[in-house]
Amino acid sequence: MSKFIALKVAFCLLLVGCLNDTLDASYDSLADVDMTKGWVPAWLPETAVNLREVHNLDSNASALAFDIPPGGAWQLPEHCRSVTFADTAPSHFDRSWWPSESSLSSSYSLYQCKADASPDFAFVGISKTGRRGVHWRAYAR
Template sequence: MRVSGALGLTGAGMLMCTLLTGCGTGGEAQFADVAAARAAGGGPASWVPDWVPDGAADIRVRWDLDSNDSILRFRHTGAWQPPTACTATTAPGGAALTASWWPAQLPDGTDYTCAQQPMALRIAGDAVYAWSTR
């Protein structure tokens, strides 16, 4: 059976989209540390921003390709400061995504919004939570 032009291209496009990106799907990844995330290269590792410090560990990220939403959590040692494009705030809004490792209510901490990406951060002890905002 022969498939005609537009339908054939649409079908092939859908197959490629599904194979390459998962179209309409999201994902989740965990990395032991920044070195592991950087060694993994693109794909899930691309959701770990460059500003995550070299000493970060237990990195978890979840994303949704349809909405371009993401959540990220990592642990750090020592004093960590958010990117310079972030400013302290009191009510950054909540994350659109959830995950088994993302608390229903974030622990108390210091909140920031970052215009550069747009995202929000909460630093709570040795944990940093980051999520996309709109």
């Protein structure tokens, strides 16, 4: 009987693991990212490093933070427009590498961009130092 219970427990653990639809990833540089997945925008600067990303498969919500080394520069796509913090939607994720609301509102220049294949929200923040960037998709719940 104990083998049967152990098998049931193992099956339940496997099932619970399969139900996790929020995935985290980290990359040393943009060159390490599989861009075909669509979670990282193709227009990020080629010099981006220390990328941290989380996304939810059901909602398509995502969050991404990255560093830009000294001398690295980048330009947002033309479809992005400047917004205030009050005009953004919050990220759906709480990660240690994600800036606080206070930091986003005071230390970042914020933009709303067209979301890939969606009428919902995509936002970009560029730290006022120009050394840190964030990108998030916050779909209506």
